[in-house]
Amino acid sequence: MSASGPLSDPRKPPRDDAFDIPFDLPDGMPGAPSTDISNPGIRPGGIAARAQALANPGRPAGAGAYIEGLNPEQRAAVEATEGPVLVLAGAGTGKTRVLTTRIAHILSLGLAWPSQILAVTFTNKAAREMKERIGSIVGPEVEGMPWLGTFHSIGVRMLRRHAELVGLKSGFTILDTDDQIRLLKQLLQAEQIDEKRWPARLLANTIDGWKNRGLSPEQVPAGEGATFAHGKGGKLYRDYQARLKALNAVDFGDLLLESIRLLRENPDVLAEYHKRFRYILVDEYQDTNVAQYLWLRLLAQGSRNVCCVGDDDQSIYGWRGAEVDNILRFESDFPGALVVRLERNYRSTGHILGAAAHLITHNEGRLGKTLFSEGESGEKVTVTGAWDSQEEARAIGEEIEALQREGHGLSQVAILVRASFQMREFEDRFVTLGLNYRVIGGPRFYERAEIRDALAYLRVIASPSDDLAFERIVNVPKRGLGDAALRQIHDHARTAGLPLVEAARELVASEELKPKVRLTLRDLVGNFDRWREQMARLPQHELAEIVLDESGYTEMWQKDRSAEAAGRLDNLKELVRSMEPFENLIGFLEHISLVMDAEGAAGQDAVNIMTLHSSKGLEFDTVFLPGWEEGVFPNQRALDEQGRAGLEEERRLAYVGITRARRRAKVFFASNRRIHGLWQSAVPSRFLDELSERDVEVTESRGGSGWGGGQGGGYAGRYGYGPSRFDEAQTFGSSYSTPGWQRAQNATRSSAAASGGKSSGGFAERGSRYGASDAARGRVIEGELIAKSGGPPSRFGRGDRVFHQKFGYGDVVAVEGNKLTVQFDKAGEKKVVDSFVQAP
DNA sequence: GAGGTGGCGACCGAG
DNA sequence: TCGCCACCTC
Numbered sequence: 001m002s003a004s005g006p007l008s009d010p011r012k013p014p015r016d017d018a019f020d021i022p023f024d025l026p027d028g029m030p031g032a033p034s035t036d037i038s039n040p041g042i043r044p045g046g047i048a049a050r051a052q053a054l055a056n057p058g059r060p061a062g063a064g065a066y067i068e069g070l071n072p073e074q075r076a077a078v079e080a081t082e083g084p085v086l087v088l089a090g091a092g093t094g095k096t097r098v099l100t101t102r103i104a105h106i107l108s109l110g111l112a113w114p115s116q117i118l119a120v121t122f123t124n125k126a127a128r129e130m131k132e133r134i135g136s137i138v139g140p141e142v143e144g145m146p147w148l149g150t151f152h153s154i155g156v157r158m159l160r161r162h163a164e165l166v167g168l169k170s171g172f173t174i175l176d177t178d179d180q181i182r183l184l185k186q187l188l189q190a191e192q193i194d195e196k197r198w199p200a201r202l203l204a205n206t207i208d209g210w211k212n213r214g215l216s217p218e219q220v221p222a223g224e225g226a227t228f229a230h231g232k233g234g235k236l237y238r239d240y241q242a243r244l245k246a247l248n249a250v251d252f253g254d255l256l257l258e259s260i261r262l263l264r265e266n267p268d269v270l271a272e273y274h275k276r277f278r279y280i281l282v283d284e285y286q287d288t289n290v291a292q293y294l295w296l297r298l299l300a301q302g303s304r305n306v307c308c309v310g311d312d313d314q315s316i317y318g319w320r321g322a323e324v325d326n327i328l329r330f331e332s333d334f335p336g337a338l339v340v341r342l343e344r345n346y347r348s349t350g351h352i353l354g355a356a357a358h359l360i361t362h363n364e365g366r367l368g369k370t371l372f373s374e375g376e377s378g379e380k381v382t383v384t385g386a387w388d389s390q391e392e393a394r395a396i397g398e399e400i401e402a403l404q405r406e407g408h409g410l411s412q413v414a415i416l417v418r419a420s421f422q423m424r425e426f427e428d429r430f431v432t433l434g435l436n437y438r439v440i441g442g443p444r445f446y447e448r449a450e451i452r453d454a455l456a457y458l459r460v461i462a463s464p465s466d467d468l469a470f471e472r473i474v475n476v477p478k479r480g481l482g483d484a485a486l487r488q489i490h491d492h493a494r495t496a497g498l499p500l501v502e503a504a505r506e507l508v509a510s511e512e513l514k515p516k517v518r519l520t521l522r523d524l525v526g527n528f529d530r531w532r533e534q535m536a537r538l539p540q541h542e543l544a545e546i547v548l549d550e551s552g553y554t555e556m557w558q559k560d561r562s563a564e565a566a567g568r569l570d571n572l573k574e575l576v577r578s579m580e581p582f583e584n585l586i587g588f589l590e591h592i593s594l595v596m597d598a599e600g601a602a603g604q605d606a607v608n609i610m611t612l613h614s615s616k617g618l619e620f621d622t623v624f625l626p627g628w629e630e631g632v633f634p635n636q637r638a639l640d641e642q643g644r645a646g647l648e649e650e651r652r653l654a655y656v657g658i659t660r661a662r663r664r665a666k667v668f669f670a671s672n673r674r675i676h677g678l679w680q681s682a683v684p685s686r687f688l689d690e691l692s693e694r695d696v697e698v699t700e701s702r703g704g705s706g707w708g709g710g711q712g713g714g715y716a717g718r719y720g721y722g723p724s725r726f727d728e729a730q731t732f733g734s735s736y737s738t739p740g741w742q743r744a745q746n747a748t749r750s751s752a753a754a755s756g757g758k759s760s761g762g763f764a765e766r767g768s769r770y771g772a773s774d775a776a777r778g779r780v781i782e783g784e785l786i787a788k789s790g791g792p793p794s795r796f797g798r799g800d801r802v803f804h805q806k807f808g809y810g811d812v813v814a815v816e817g818n819k820l821t822v823q824f825d826k827a828g829e830k831k832v833v834d835s836f837v838q839a840p
Numbered sequence: 841g842a843g844g845t846g847g848c849g850a851c852c853g854a855g
Numbered sequence: 856t857c858g859c860c861a862c863c864t865c
Contacts, residue, residue: 485841
């Protein structure tokens with residue numbers, strides 16, 4: 001690679017505008033940013049800084065202020081602009097700051113134009129933040145950075161420009177999971193595969209997995225292709241790709257896979273990008289999967305100025321193909337790489353850091369970093385037990401109200417849950433309390449049915465060949481175009497080789513349809529023609545309003561008397577409103593296919609509720625971590641599917657959660673939780689034990705009953721993954737000498753005895769909460785007990801009188817394993833777990 | 841073709 | 856328990 005880096009001749013500022021502008025021309029894509037032309041990324045200050053940089057290459061002007069506040073390691077990472085650099089950045093060590101300052105540094109030294117920097121993140125949120133922060137250093141110059149974005153958005157950008165080279169047209173549509181599933185369903189039906197045994201969703205996951213690993217249909221190992229539907233997996237993948245091409249569509253995985261193919265098969269295109277990307281920066285490198293890694297490596301071969309920032313302790317996306325190996329392998333991939341470790345934590349207090357650090361040492365296979373802080377030790381991390389998930393929500397609600405009374409802002413409080421189903425309890429509670437909250441990354445706005453319907457209308461208008469969109473709304477609202485009519489359109493489309501809309505148009509002109517169907521279809525096709533014609537004249541949000549109105553879609557929900565209809569209408573209004581800022585319809589559609597988050601009530605003072613996954617990269621003064629129970633966190637499925645690796649990933653997730661907190665981290669667990677509508681006794685998470693004792697304080701929920709109660713709680717004894725300090729009440733002092741605690745201890749001992757005292761065995765059983773039938777079977781995962789739940793057959797029989805903490809007295813009417821159906825005197829019939837009740 | 845119902849799996853997670 | 860989907864009836 002003879003690419004002469006800018007440094008080789010500092011007097012020659014990068015002048016690529018000659019190829020820059022044609023390269024970035026909207027090429028018929030009205031959605032492409034116009035800033036590339038109107039604003040080549042130069043501002044007066046920038047020019048001045050560059051001039052000075054040229055005059056004095058060693059000590060450039062403007063390289064002062066923003067570098068001043070950096071510590072020596074950060075500074076090294078920022079200033080080593082040339083050659084490969086790996087920044088191992090622990091939580092809260094100023095990782096984003098390094099990345100953004102580095103970009104600002106490159107810009108102000110005049111080493112590259114903004115358009116010559118490739119900066120990749122995983123989430124839109126991260127990209128947005130990075131853009132903001134760079135903007136605050138370098139000003140509007142940041143607008144000239146078209147290559148700052150997520151892997152996916154940059155992939156789209158590349159593909160749009162060279163679509164024809166990979167067999168697509170530049171207006172291709174991007175399918176989301178929903179479209180993907182529907183398409184796969186059609187394929188499964190065509191192959192006469194039983195969808196019960198081989199669900200489309202499973203196939204979608206399988207294909208995604210292959211794509212994450214950078215495998216095209218030809219590259220899938222034969223054995224793997226055969227695992228789905230008696231050897232049909234490989235063929236289905238091939239068929240699926242063919243269908244996508246025919247539809248001029250790609251799925252998320254293709255955005256990378258096809259980009260890789262584009263670069264591999266077209267050396268001239270690759271060379272162009274090599275020339276273009278003088279500097280490459282990658283955020284969260286530990287989360288890259290194989291496809292992303294291959295993509296990056298191809299591009300980085302050019303300038304070799306690649307800077308990856310990551311933290312192996314925060315790798316939490318193994319399930320979607322992330323390879324921690326990528327980060328571990330960096331030095332051999334890029335010989336001579338500079339490795340910078342950032343270990344000075346600026347975020348959290350000593351106790352929080354201590355607890356998190358001690359937890360993460362339980363993982364093997366880390367690069368190993370020791371975070372330290374020079375700040376105060378602050379408040380200890382609290383661990384609080386609650387009777388059930390409702391009490392947990394109540395307790396957290398009370399603590400938040402207390403904080404609020406002390407003058408703390410709500411937006412500095414976050415509740416981080418493991419799984420989104422845990423959110424509802426908090427939402428319910430906060431609604432009752434009148435406490436403002438916002439759910440981040442919750443039920444996605446653009447995935448709601450009404451929004452997807454509306455978008456489907458717009459997609460058909462924007463690209464008439466979007467068959468999937470057309471299919472979605474032919475008969476929404478119901479207009480009498482059912483399966484039979486659709487099949488006719490399909491048949492004609494296939495024989496004539498036309499998109500569905502065109503096929504429909506021809507059928508309308510013919511005599512083949514029933515008169516009624518023909519009339520309806522004619523109207524529909526006519527509507528689309530009219531709307532398409534209006535698209536040129538009207539702003540997209542006005543068009544959307546007209547479409548929703550004239551299609552009868554709005555009316556459909558107005559007539560709907562169900563509870564959620566009003567909310568859906570609101571969502572539609574919100575959708576129309578959110579379209580305004582865009583240049584045109586196509587620009588909007590492009591945006592939403594990639595950006596699935598609608599930041600609703602941003603800016604308002606509200607408690608943040610989100611999953612641990614989406615909390616990565618954020619920080620809050622106070623962080624609540626509810627649901628630390630075996631099965632919930634660590635998540636049972638992660639353990640079942642990934643074994644030890646899954647457990648370690650869960651632990652990293654716990655680490656991420658704790659390290660989000662600046663001043664207060666508050667962990668909760670509930671003794672009882674309703675899962676699949678069944679009350680289950682829960683066992684405190686093993687992660688509680690792994691928090692260093694000196695950094696933790698155990699408190700009792702103000703709600704009263706603590707976490708004891710009539711169930712086998714003590715997690716070590718019964719669950720046997722090692723001794724737990726929770727087994728010994730005195731370790732934790734007075735809180736655990738409560739009657740509830742004592743009861744729990746007794747229950748622990750008795751049930752451990754009943755289960756044969758297999759406390760040090762090597763079994764992992766599927767949690768009874770996920771199916772009692774196989775609770776008796778064991779499973780060895782690398783010789784370590786990953787999880788064990790379920791229990792001995794019930795000590796109760798039909799007709800026994802029992803007492804339940806929550807439901808009171810009742811009679812056992814049925815027994816199934818350790819699950820009882822009890823007719824309670826007051827609460828009615830409930831299914832409960834045996835250990836949850838006691839003899840009266 | 842529309843509307844109702846019963847059975848079953850889900851509740852892990854980004855773009 | 857909840858929501859979805861397949862299947863059934865009118």
